[in-house]
Amino acid sequence: MRPFSYIRPTTAEEAVNAFADAEAGARFIAGGTTLYDLMKLNIERPTHLIDVTAIGGLATIDTSGDRLRFGALAPMSAVAADPVVAGDYPVLAEALWKAASQQLRNMATVGGNLLQRTRCMYFRNGVDGVYPCNKREPGSGCAAIGGLDRGQAVLGASGSCNAVSPGDWPVALTAMDASVEIVGPAGQRRVPIAELYRLPGDTPHIEFSLAPGELITVIEVPRETLEAGTARGSTYHKIRDRESYAFALASAAVVLEIEDDQVIRARIALGGVATRPWRATEAEAVLAGQRLTPERAIEAGRAAFRTAQPGRHNRFKLELGARTVADALLIAAERSRS
Template identity: 60%
Template sequence: MHAFTYTATKTLAATLDALRTARPGTKILAGGTTLYDLMKLDIETPPAVIDVHRLAELNTIEVGEDELVFGSGARMADVADHPAIRTDYPGLSESLWRAASQQLRTMATVGGNLLQRTRCAYFRNGSEFPCNKREPGSGCAAIGGHDRGHALLGGSGSCVATYAGDFAIALIAFDAVVDVAGPRGERSLPLAELHVEPGDDPAREHVLEPDELIVRIRVPATPAGRGSTYLKIRDRESYAFALASAAVGLTFDADGFVDECRIGLGGVATRPWRATEAEQALLGRRLTPEATRHAGEVAFAGARPGAANGFRVELGIRTVADALRTAGERAVR
């Protein structure tokens, strides 16, 4: 790990002041569960870090009639275990419970979780393999290499690294918004616009400026929250990243037809993925096995498998179908 300077701030205003004069490459430190890992691998080499984990104004959880509001410094475990979230938005809660080990969930923040970097082994193995995300222009070892865990959706000729997070998959399904602050002021953007596909510039993973940080996450209240789930399929039951996952929320009309449908896909794309066409395919239909299967097929219609990850197309289709059935059961309780 390279030497760096360390500053701990106690207020958001002090943090923004520190960012205003920060050296290029300075990083925000919250829970540290991703940043420290990457620093030890010499993938992140910031000259300075600004520690915000003591900012009480970021460590908030509010459940209102119109929206849920999570301070970016709220711990994953605290949000997952909030009684109202567990009851009224089980899909959000499950996406956090299934994200990591208990130790990590207790330390990691929800804001930091949204910005975690890929778990692509080529990216994390230093200079042993070419990686456009780590060293622009060097190539992508996953393309034509061992791509079992790489993206089926949103990839490019420069990168097929999968977005590793879980919480963002549930958030994108529920139209979450992030509030961002920096020395030039505050702005809001839909979570769906936070992350970007790799295109020709895989090193650019989100739209935040280097001196901006997420201050809160807002989720509009919706009846589909009660009829929601997060299904994560992985090689082992705990502490593993998704081969395929689906965040689903449903409501039905008085006649039993699907009235509202939300589907987010995880583990299969280069960014959190909203399956809008699959949602539309279910509206006005009964939630039959045939309908759920069809929705899964629509969700993966654009998949571009490589040499070793083609099995995850069928896995993803079944994951969507199973998640829809679970959400449907919860929606009618």
């Protein structure tokens, strides 16, 4: 690991200014569960760490208004255990408690989790010339394409990269139409979660639409469109190689609004199968105005993967993904009835 200087400012302004003053190589660090891990692997090589965890007021959870507001520094475990989140927003709570382990959820923040980097094994294990990777070394190539691609994306890949976006929480937030508040050198702005993530294209090393020195401060989830201000008819359904403590092979975040057995609106996002949190609008269209039957649910699931492009070893994700969506829809429908 490269040596780095370390500071721990107490205001967002100080943190942003420190970033601007630092030479190239500055990084913000919160829980560190991704960044410090990748520094040990010599993939991330910051020379200046700005620890943002002492910034005041950014760890609050506010569920009292017409929008749920989660301070970026709130630990994943705290948001998962919040009574309103756990009771009324199962899609959010499940995306959090089904991720990582309680130890890591105590460390990782809900803001930092949005910026978690891929678990692609060629990205993680091929540093210093072992495997090329366009994320690590732009322009070097991609060993995963045509390689051992069982875990790779079937949606949103390019000729440069097919690495899966690893998160669960960003997938749930995508289904909930969340947005993030950002502060940076140019002031404050708000970005819909859908615009935070970039497709790999020819520049897979640029994963987020954040400018250098920008810091996510708050995650906001609208609640006013939902009946009674809750999302009880929702779920985050996660399928893994083992029952717990693993990344998704396929996952589906589903938020349903149902009236008289008819789907008013279904919002569906996919994880584990795409290069970014993936909104499945084709699947949503299949359901709008329809009665939700098991047949319709699997039809919607298949629609989500109509444009999928599997490689040599990950074709199974098409069927697994479709069934994951179908199961998630039926779970959410059951919950919306109770």
